[in-house]
Amino acid sequence: MSIQYETVIGLEVHVELATKTKIFCGCSTAFGGAPNTHTCPVCTGMPGSLPVLNRQVVEYAAAVGLATNCTINQHCKFDRKNYFYPDNPQNYQISQLYEPICRNGYIEIDTASGTKKIGIHEIHMEEDAGKLIHDEWEDCSLVDFNRSGVPLIEIVSEPDMRNAEEVIAYLDKLRLIIQYLGASDCKLQEGSMRADVNLSVRPAGSDVLGTRTEMKNLNSFKAIARAIEGERERQIELLSMGRTVTQETRRWDDNKEASYAMRSKEDAQDYRYFPEPDLVPVVISDEWLASIKARQPELRTQKLIRYKKEFDIPDYDANIITSAKRMADIFEATTAICGKPKKVSNWLMVETMRLMKEHEMEADELTFSPENLAKLIQLTDEGTINSSVAKEVFTKIFLENTDPEQYVEEQGLKTVSDEGALKEVIRKVITDHPQSVADYRSGKEKALGFLVGQTMKAMKGKADPQAVNQILKGELA
Amino acid sequence: MANIISDEMIEYVGILAKLELSDEEKEQAKQDMGNMLDYIDMLNGLDTEGVEPMSHVFPVHNVFREDVVENADERDKILANAPAAKEGAFKVPKTVE
Ligand SMILES: [Zn+2]
Numbered sequence: 001m002s003i004q005y006e007t008v009i010g011l012e013v014h015v016e017l018a019t020k021t022k023i024f025c026g027c028s029t030a031f032g033g034a035p036n037t038h039t040c041p042v043c044t045g046m047p048g049s050l051p052v053l054n055r056q057v058v059e060y061a062a063a064v065g066l067a068t069n070c071t072i073n074q075h076c077k078f079d080r081k082n083y084f085y086p087d088n089p090q091n092y093q094i095s096q097l098y099e100p101i102c103r104n105g106y107i108e109i110d111t112a113s114g115t116k117k118i119g120i121h122e123i124h125m126e127e128d129a130g131k132l133i134h135d136e137w138e139d140c141s142l143v144d145f146n147r148s149g150v151p152l153i154e155i156v157s158e159p160d161m162r163n164a165e166e167v168i169a170y171l172d173k174l175r176l177i178i179q180y181l182g183a184s185d186c187k188l189q190e191g192s193m194r195a196d197v198n199l200s201v202r203p204a205g206s207d208v209l210g211t212r213t214e215m216k217n218l219n220s221f222k223a224i225a226r227a228i229e230g231e232r233e234r235q236i237e238l239l240s241m242g243r244t245v246t247q248e249t250r251r252w253d254d255n256k257e258a259s260y261a262m263r264s265k266e267d268a269q270d271y272r273y274f275p276e277p278d279l280v281p282v283v284i285s286d287e288w289l290a291s292i293k294a295r296q297p298e299l300r301t302q303k304l305i306r307y308k309k310e311f312d313i314p315d316y317d318a319n320i321i322t323s324a325k326r327m328a329d330i331f332e333a334t335t336a337i338c339g340k341p342k343k344v345s346n347w348l349m350v351e352t353m354r355l356m357k358e359h360e361m362e363a364d365e366l367t368f369s370p371e372n373l374a375k376l377i378q379l380t381d382e383g384t385i386n387s388s389v390a391k392e393v394f395t396k397i398f399l400e401n402t403d404p405e406q407y408v409e410e411q412g413l414k415t416v417s418d419e420g421a422l423k424e425v426i427r428k429v430i431t432d433h434p435q436s437v438a439d440y441r442s443g444k445e446k447a448l449g450f451l452v453g454q455t456m457k458a459m460k461g462k463a464d465p466q467a468v469n470q471i472l473k474g475e476l477a
Numbered sequence: 478m479a480n481i482i483s484d485e486m487i488e489y490v491g492i493l494a495k496l497e498l499s500d501e502e503k504e505q506a507k508q509d510m511g512n513m514l515d516y517i518d519m520l521n522g523l524d525t526e527g528v529e530p531m532s533h534v535f536p537v538h539n540v541f542r543e544d545v546v547e548n549a550d551e552r553d554k555i556l557a558n559a560p561a562a563k564e565g566a567f568k569v570p571k572t573v574e
Contacts, residue, residue: 019544026547035565037550044555056544077532084495086569099532132572135563141573142566145555270493275532283538 003240004204007232008212009167009197010121010159013174014152015184016128016192017060023127023151024051024094024279031190035133035144043149045089050278053078057151058101058282060183061125062292064153065102067177067299068120074284076101078125078276086143087129095154097273100124101282107177109169118170119158128152153183159198159209164225171195171221179325180299185364188220195224200245201235210235211245215259217252227252231259303328311341317349324363327352333370338377347373351391355398368401376404388461389413415464419471422455422463426471429454440476448472480514482507 022029025042041049065072076099080092105120130148132141155174161167175186175193186193200212215231218224230252235245249269250259298306300322307318321331327348334344356363376397380390385408393413396402408414416422429451430437439447448469455468487503487510498506552565561568 021542021544021546026542026545028546028548033550034552036552036555036567037565038548039552039555040548041555044558046555046558052540052542054544055541058541075532082493086567086572132569133566134571134573135568138563138568139571140563141569141571142563143569144566272493277533280535280540281532281538 005201005232005236005239006204006206007162007228008159008200008202008209009161009163009228010212011155011157011161011167011170012196012198012214013155013157013171014194014196015064015155015178015186017057017151017153018182018184019054019056019060019151021054022149023054023057023125024149027149029150033146035142036146038146039148043089044145045091051094053279053282054151057125058284059292060151060181061101061123061153062284062289063181063296064155064178064183065105065123066293066296067181068102068105068107068123068155068174070102070105070120070123072284072289073099073101073103074286074289075099075281076284077281078279079273080276081126081271081273083271085129086141087132087148089130089143089145089148093127093129094276094279095126095273096124098275101284107170107173109166109173111166111169116160116166118160118166121156121158123153123155126152126154159200159212164228167197167224167228168221171224176300176323176325179364180297182297187364191219194218197224197228197231199228199231199235201232201239210239211247213245213247214249215252216249216262217254219254223252223254226254226257227259230257234259300328311335311345313341313345317345320353321345321348326366327363330366330368330370330373334373334377337370337374340377340381343377343381344373347377347394351394352398355395366398368397372397372401372404379404379408383417383464384408384414386415386461386464389415392461413462416459416462417464417467419467422459422467422471423475425458426455426468426475429458430472430475437476448476478508478511478515479518480511482510482514 019029021027022043025040027038027040027043030038036044042051062072076096078094079097081095081097082092084091100122102123103121105123106117107120108115108117128147128150130143130145132143135142157170161170171193178184178186184192188194195218197215197218198212199215200210202208202210213231213235215227218227231250238245246261249262251262252259303322304318307313307322308315311318313321320327322328331341331344331348335341338344352366355361356366373394376390376394379385379393380387385393389408393402393404393407396407397404433451433454436447436450440451451472452465452468455472456463456465459468484503487498487507490506490510491498491503556562556565556567559567
């Protein structure tokens with residue numbers, strides 16, 4: 001009989017905070033600068049330079065801790081983690097080991113078998129490293145320290161997850177909470193959210209943890225799911241052959257769908273942490289903590305309750321709209337302008353979702369303005385344009401944030417409501433399609449639809465189909 | 478000296494610190510480290526009942542900066558400190574994971 005194995009997974013999630021400046025110096029954290037243009041003596045580890053903590057980093061870290069039910073350590077401090085690597089100019093990373101800012105939290109995820117609590121062991125503040133670029137030409141490496149000193153929080157979960165679905169649900173929830181707080185944009189692809197997966201297997205029913213491995217380089221939810229499946233199989237295979245799992249760090253190669261050990265045994269992982277002497281302790285007073293709490297923005301659960309009460313939109317719509325902060329922001333801002341929540345919701349649920357799928361976009365890539373969507377709803381409601389023209393105009397708004405009033409004017413898309421002009425076109429359609437006219441008169445209702453279609457075509461879509469229908473009926477009577 | 482540092486230990490610490498020590502230096506370092514550990518043992522033996530843990534030698538906390546960009550692009554000055562540079566970056570021996 002073969003042994004059934006249970007997978008035990010814990011995550012270390014690094015999140016880049018949305019501060020304007022680095023954690024210990026006044027250098028910009030903006031993306032895309034030329035190499036080393038956002039550097040100074042502090043973030044390049046020059047001798048004699050001294051770090052000074054960015055207050056906003058403490059605020060964001062505490063805000064994430066509060067939103068994930070952590071206890072905030074009102075007295076916390078920094079430690080040095082020592083290691084040599086060219087992307088780390090000081091030969092140590094300033095991090096928190098002994099007294100991290102947050103401890104003992106949890107978040108709730110939805111699983112197939114109901115709600116499950118995933119424990120958060122701790123959240124600590126630390127600095128990011130620089131970036132190494134390999135130079136093929138000279139066979140050397142080039143170091144860009146623009147990312148060096150960018151503030152990170154590392155969120156360490158308890159080993160409470162059992163499969164890839166739970167891991168994805170946890171990451172999704174965590175990302176949403178942090179995005180709502182505005183503490184980070186949490187983009188996996190761009191590296192502002194990075195997840196390392198600690199995984200071990202054990203015979204089902206056992207309460208002893210197996211030897212775990214840590215997997216790095218997971219850049220998408222799909223890669224994480226594949227890496228978990230691959231590593232679970234690798235470990236079970238080792239154990240069923242009577243071999244043992246080695247505790248090590250492994251790098252996932254998503255193209256090859258395989259992982260390999262990153263560091264050799266001789267390369268000891270002994271970081272010799274010690275208290276950072278260049279930084280004084282952080283004391284978060286009750287008043288400061290209370291003011292961070294008071295400034296916590298509304299999170300999704302609260303939003304869902306409010307949407308139901310305030311806007312009377314279906315649960316299904318509210319669920320989807322609040323699933324991304326950007327979407328919820330657009331919804332609320334547009335509704336505030338036009339006062340028509342159901343119509344705003346429809347545009348988001350139908351056309352926006354369709355175009356996002358077509359262009360393979362995420363909600364946080366939406367760039368159209370609430371003002372333009374509100375104008376479009378206004379134009380449709382007052383009958384200036386009909387619904388098929390509105391869809392066409394919305395595509396322009398979605399892609400280029402075009403002003404719909406101006407666009408409708410320039411392209412001459414206004415619905416023709418002048419009865420005389422309409423009649424003229426309809427009479428021509430009737431003359432041109434005697435067979436359909438005969439069909440209609442002999443009782444074939446379908447023929448009317450064809451004639452309406454021909455009229456709309458002749459009007460280039462700019463007529464009110466209702467009016468066309470009526471006039472046609474009148475003319476054919 | 479109560480704490481005796483083994484040859485293996487001094488070798489290991491040397492690797493971690495990227496230090497190449499001569500035989501004489503190794504012997505000296507073993508002595509020094511042993512003495513330091515003895516001192517720590519002595520501290521550990523003291524009665525600290527009722528003494529507040531100290532996390533920093535200065536009685537100061539909460540030294541912050543506001544989140545405002547202060548530094549302009551001074552890449553040339555920074556790179557002037559680099560042993561070797563190329564295309565605006567620090568040039569180092571080939572490093573791959
Ligand atoms: Zn700097």
